[in-house]
Amino acid sequence: MARSPFTRAGSIHLDARGGDRALKVTWHHEAGVVVLSLWRENVCAASFRLAVDEVPDLIDALRAGLASAYDEAPRPTQEGLRPGRPDDHTAGRPA
Numbered sequence: 001m002a003r004s005p006f007t008r009a010g011s012i013h014l015d016a017r018g019g020d021r022a023l024k025v026t027w028h029h030e031a032g033v034v035v036l037s038l039w040r041e042n043v044c045a046a047s048f049r050l051a052v053d054e055v056p057d058l059i060d061a062l063r064a065g066l067a068s069a070y071d072e073a074p075r076p077t078q079e080g081l082r083p084g085r086p087d088d089h090t091a092g093r094p095a
Contacts (some may be wrong), residue, residue, distance in 0.1 A: 004009060010026035020041040027034050034055055037047040 010024050013023045013025070015023070018041075022039045023048055024037045025034060026037070026050075029052075031049075032052050033049040034052060035047055035049050038045045068086035
């Protein structure tokens, strides 16, 4: 039976692709689990029950992925500079 994602306290994260997709995270302390559920147009399409003692491992994996994403992100360059060139004070000078 589908339930609205707004019937129990938790956090809701919208899918980066847009549309009516969402991930909902709800804590169920009485059962010792956190439930990750996938929603589409207010219908629960899937759920995953993660034991509370496994949550730190999930958090570590998310944190490591985020750190890696920052490390691999292209660095902004100043206007007019080529990527990889440290500065523009040598512009116009012979090598």
